[in-house]
Amino acid sequence: MKSRRRITNTLIFILLLIGAVFMIGPLLWMLSTSLKDKQDVFALPPVWIPNPVHFGKYKEIWEAGPLLSGIKNSVIIAVSVTLVGTFTSSLAAFSFAKLKFPAKNKIFLLMLSSLMIPYPAVMIPQFFMFSKLGWVDTLLPLIVPGLFGNIVMIFFLRQYLSSVPNAIIEAAKIDGSSYFRLYSSITFPLIKPAVAAQLILWFMGIWNDYLSPIIYLNSPEKQTLQLVIANFNATYAIQTDYPLIMAASIIALLPMLIIFLVFQKQIIESVAISGVKG
């Protein structure tokens, strides 16, 4: 019985390994392409490890398009939204979980049900609204809505806060702490890990967003990184400069890959929770 289990496990391990090759293979191939000379990508049979390795494309990309300003714009949007938005979201989650005020549950339900409104259903009037303010082709339409908070984050933090005993809050109330201090020095430190995980997930979502930037940003130097690499693809595919395109794309996914590898435990845990709770 035991040896049969071992054979099955070995078989499963091999299958998982083959699956892993399929998952990671295309990405490795992307990396390999980016390290080749322009002509070498057309070699048949394909070469996986370029010889010699060309790092030249990683120099060229900075001149070939507004990659640097793309990174800058993406960082500005993602950092400002997640920092301010996490503050407003966690404050609201605290209020929903621990304070008493009229119509609290109705407002919360209203927020939750708004989650089923898809972005495409509101993007046209939103565009019109921001264009009246003269905000088209600026980063503002991509920043300002996020500053008001993120309902998904509020939902998960509120859920998480239910494990924080009310007695702590009540005791501090009687001691005469202000309501903001109840949040900032008592509640927030307790929910920091959950906040961090949600912040990372949100950051990744904004970093990888494509639809809203493509609606608002026209000038090359205003575009986010994702739009810049899409333009690389459109421009340089005609010249079949695939190494250049792949090098730029690698740059676009590298930051999230690093964040993921560093925080993989927290990210994977909080994602797993979202399914069980959802």
Add this chain to the structure above:
Amino acid sequence: MNQKSNLYRKEKIYGFLFILPPLLGLLIFTLYPMIYSIYGSFTDWDGLGQMNLIGLSNFKDLWTDELFHKALFNTLFMMLGIPIGIVLALLLALGLNRGVPGTTAFRVIYYVPVISSLAAVSIMWNWAYNGDYGLVNQFLDLFGITGPNWMANKYTVKPALIIMAVWKGVGYTMLLYLAALQSVSRSYYEAAELDGANSFKAFWHITWPMVRPVTFFIIVTNIIGGSQIFTEMNIMTPTGGPEYASASVVFYIWQKAFGNFQMGYASAMAVVLGAFIFVVTLIQFRMNEKQSFDVD
């Protein structure tokens, strides 16, 4: 007594103050535009001139608009990836749940495509689907199969996008299943083993029912996400593909609204999309209620 009611009044004010930003955000950036979308769908809105009410005219046009039908069909067709992804993800999760060596590494590897930028991944797959030099056809060549020029062929462009979507999403689904499997108590399986049930029976009568809520959650979120698919086609087939075979609903909305400035018409499509998602979510709520009733 007086002090206590004073405290409560203060709490009411602060409690409301703290939730005011997201509430305002919701009203300004979601609810107001939503209502405006519905209103706009009954007008000839072009983003510049006056908006004139034209009744159901936009919706009638949708009914006979061949491109809209194509986009709708394509969007639904590409949802075939959902069951494929579910089966693969569940198999992977079952494998990983046995505690084979390297479980953590596998979890990370399968999750990498999920966190990767969709734009970058689309660019990469577009190159991988290249007819002559792409990775996919070179792989098929090992088995003596001559692959098509995937993105340029109206029969292969949708399957190509489905394969990519499964590749990108399977890690996420696997993770949700893995978490669900880990919460199933071992004692069920021990009891089943005592009763002489084989592993297939154990799966069918224990595992599958236990993970049903997760399956349901995955189906619903995937339908909602799948109905809004856009980035892939925008990058891989900027014109909507051969004979518009890869255009999605959101792609068509985007073209009409920001390419042709037919904002009223695009709003009508957006309203249809919103209604579709509303119904799917409603079904989820209903089924969830039913399910928790079952468990009781």
